[in-house]
Amino acid sequence: MQIVLALIIGALFGFVLDRIGATNPTVLIRMLSLRSLGLMKAILLAIGVGSILMFGGQMVGLVDVGHMSVKTAYVGVFVGGLLLGAGWALSGFCPGTGVCAAATGRKDALFFILGGLLGAAAYMITYPSVKATGMLDAIAGGKVTLGSVPGAKYDGLMAMPGDVLGIVLGLIFVAVAFAVPEAPGGDAVPAPAE
Amino acid sequence: MTLNWKIGGVALGLVFFLAVLLVKPIGVSTQFVILDGIVADVVNPELVTKTDDGYTSTNAYLAKSGGKYAKSVANPLNYSFIFVIAMMVGAFLSAKMRGGNGADENKLPAIHYANFGDTPIKRYAIAFAGGFVVLYGARLAGGCTSGHMMSGMMQTALSGYIFAAGAFAAAVPVAMMMYKKG
Known part of the structure; x- marks a missing residue:
């Protein structure tokens, strides 16, 4: 059953990523250089919609709180984020969109995947020395959410109800998605769809 | 072709919801x-x-x-x-x-062509180097754009916000300096 779900949800995810232009490095780079923010608007809206549905679903008992999976906060999250951001802007790919882009026929995405496999291998080899720096030690409570989600195995950074906060933040993401200009520089030329 | 951001965003949000409803983020x-x-x-x-x-x-x-x-x-x-x-x-x-995507796009994306001309080898080298840095960074961070940024921020995870701050702090200046045209 799990495998069937992986096939269905994975295929939907890949399909939608391609349909919002996320497999196209030109669209990604134009977003990251703040020239064309249509994709940014879609991603912000997606986070908001996902958040509202998930926390709303938890409140009415539709969504199992145990399905949440919160990652640990540590200094390396920021440092790794910097590295990922730099490589993302260089190549126009992130891990998920890179594999999808390769599947759409983009040759450069194959080189991205190859580089990615080597980068992941390099981390596997250097992991003990990275760990020794203390960069992977949990900060601010480690696996925490911003509010305290009822029934969740994670602590809240703040005591306020995490499900209510999740819905409020979700609404904020939706509002920001609408507020962000599609072309901040008044750029009249839209990103090519292809 | 490319979906309107509203339809695309809702569709992507539904996929994220479906994942956490049925299995996990x-x-x-x-x-x-x-x-x-x-x-x-x-x-x-x-x-x-x-x-x-x-x-x-x-x-x-x-x-x-x-x-x-x-x-x-x-x-x-x-x-x-x-x-x-x-x-x-x-x-x-x-x-x-x-x-x-069309043969030209599959060979190299328009933004590369606009900035560096018809230099596929250069594009493949950039994609390879980018992939290396992206995955080293993702593993150091314990997740990537999907796991940290989208799934993480959707769940109001502190780590997701820290990751997004780092990713955009580097990505925006690099994209601006590297790709001035297109």
């Missing part, structure tokens, strides 16, 4: 490690070994957290690995249905 970058492990384990079968209560590895990273990565390497037919394969199938179908 979406993540991708771990599977690069799993594929590395699968390949390395073929070359050196000593890499991942079965223990009384699970799996372990001679590689400290695969062995961490009770050998959960080692277990996935030993059993590639697991949810998260199949998920990434299925993503490729979904993207492939979407591309087929919209008529593909």
Whole structure:
């Protein structure tokens, strides 16, 4: 059953990523250089919609709180984020969109995947020395959410109800998605769809 | 072709919701490690070994957290690995249905052409170097754009916000300096 779900949800995810232009490095780079923010608007809206549905679903008992999976906060999250951001802007790919882009026929995405496999291998080899720096030690409570989600195995950074906060933040993401200009520089030329 | 941001955003949000409703939040970058492990384990079968209560590895990273990565390497037919394969199938179908990217785009993307001309080798070198840095960073951070940024911020995870701050702090200046045209 799990495998069937992986096939269905994975295929939907890949399909939608391609349909919002996320497999196209030109669209990604134009977003990251703040020239064309249509994709940014879609991603912000997606986070908001996902958040509202998930926390709303938890409140009415539709969504199992145990399905949440919160990652640990540590200094390396920021440092790794910097590295990922730099490589993302260089190549126009992130891990998920890179594999999808390769599947759409983009040759450069194959080189991205190859580089990615080597980068992941390099981390596997250097992991003990990275760990020794203390960069992977949990900060601010480690696996925490911003509010305290009822029934969740994670602590809240703040005591306020995490499900209510999740819905409020979700609404904020939706509002920001609408507020962000599609072309901040008044750029009249839209990103090519292809 | 490319969906309107509102429809696309809602569709993407529904996929994220479906994932957390039925199984767990979406993540991708771990599977690069799993594929590395699968390949390395073929070359050196000593890499991942079965223990009384699970799996372990001679590689400290695969062995961490009770050998959960080692277990996935030993059993590639697991949810998260199949998920990434299925993503490729979904993207492939979407591309087929919209008529593909075109030969020129498949050779190198328009933004590269606008900035560096018809230099496919240079583009492949950039994509390769970018991939290396992206995955090293993702593994250091413990997740990527999917797991940290989208799934993480959706769950109001502190780590997701820290990650997004780092990713955009580097990505915006690099994209601006590197790609001035297009």
